[in-house]
Amino acid sequence: MKLASRAADGPDGRLLVVSRDLSRAVEAKAAATMLQALETWSNVEPGLRAQYDALNAGAEPNAAALDPATLAAALPRSHQFLDASAFLAHNHILADAWGYTRRTEADPPLIYQGLSDRFYPAHGEVLFRSEADDIDFEAEFGVILDATPLGVSPSEALRHVRLVVMINDWSLRAFGPAEMKGGFGFLQAKPPSSVSAIAVTPDELGAWRDGRIGLTLRVHRGAALFGAPDGAAMSYGFGDLIAHAAATRDLCPGTLIGSGTVSNFDAEKVGSGCIAERKALDQLAPPTAATSYLRFGETVRMETFDAAGQSVFGAIEQRVARRPASAWRR
Structure with missing residues (x-):
């Protein structure tokens, strides 16, 4: 099943059921918004699926x-x-380039709490204050949960995954090192993230195994292919991430959990899902021209295709632009 939110209907949008080929859509009858659907998933899912089947037929x-x-x-x-x-x-590439200790699968997952009061749409301009903040993209997959109880096991956790999305987790790298060194997590380094226009149920992927998405996430910077890493290479599956997050608290319906930058150990061959990783690779094997962070006017496109060549989530395609000083000075 594929779902979307129409933008013109308030801050939570209007829930749409979308055809498998992303060509047609209809207003959902069972719930008005995506968040409402997630809060009452067991009640509304049969109606949503019936509408989806009718739409495709x-x-x-x-x-x-x-x-x-x-x-x-x-x-x-x-x-x-x-x-x-x-x-x-991703960790090992950065650790080797920047001189810190590699993490292993024996270590617990790293998770931070980001902004959730809004997610940017998958199209249009994204505004930043300065190129000096070192603007970066991060190509990720994410899962959206229904109500998930404290203490859930990794295998039980996967039963609470209702939808899968693609994420561009924008990062301002100029702030990251100092915030990590402070030991209190990210704040200034993490503006709102962009989320794909389409969310899909795991069964729609055809490549959902062990809480991992076995599809390639293709990233273009301008016209050039920047990377095409495979999501199956997660060291921690989404079941592990959910269980870690729920170790001491319930997770509310609508909780979005991101994978972090999709990255493969053969990144020199398949490319990278973010600029920071490419810059680390540059440092390990210096190229003729060093990779820069994003400049105003550049575009970033992310898209994932299934085995039949169909776009799964639609494309996230956005242009980086300057936010006028008058819009943020007080």
Whole structure:
């Protein structure tokens, strides 16, 4: 099943059921918003799925062509966003370049709490105050949960995964090292993230195994392919991440958990999901021209395709732009 949120209907949007090929959509009957659906999932899921089946069969009379430009993030806002670093390949590349200790699978997952009061849509401009903040993208997968109890095991945790999305977790690298050194987590380094326009149920992926998404996440910086890492390489599956997050507390419906930058150990061959990783690789094997962080006017595109070549989540395609000083000075 594929779902989206139309942007014009308030901060939480209007829930849409979307056809498998992303060409058509219809307003959901069972719930008005994505968050409402997640809060009452067991009650509304049969109705949503029936509408989805009818839509794909051409039997939904109120269906209309889907315009991606009208969509918000699939989940426009939520009560909680937890972002992990689940790919040890990413950690090892950065550790080797920057001189800190590699983590191993014996270590617990790293997860921080990010902004969740809004998620940027998958299109349009994203505004930043300065190129000097070292603007970076991070290509990730994420899962959205229903009510998940304290103490859930990794295997039980996967039964609470209702939807899967793609994320661009924007980062301001100029702030990250000092905030990590302080030991109190990210704040200034993490503006709102972008979330794909389409959210899908795990069964729709055709590549959901052991809490991992066995699909390639293709990242373009401008016209050039920047990376195409495989999501199956997660060192910690989403079951492990959810269980870690729920070790001491319940997780509310709508909790979004990100994988962290999708990264493979053969990054020199397949490319990277963020600029920081590419810069670390540059440091380990200096190229003729060093990689820079993003400049105003650049575009970033992320997309994932299934085995049949169909776009799974639609594309996240955004342009980096300057936020006018008058918009943030008080």
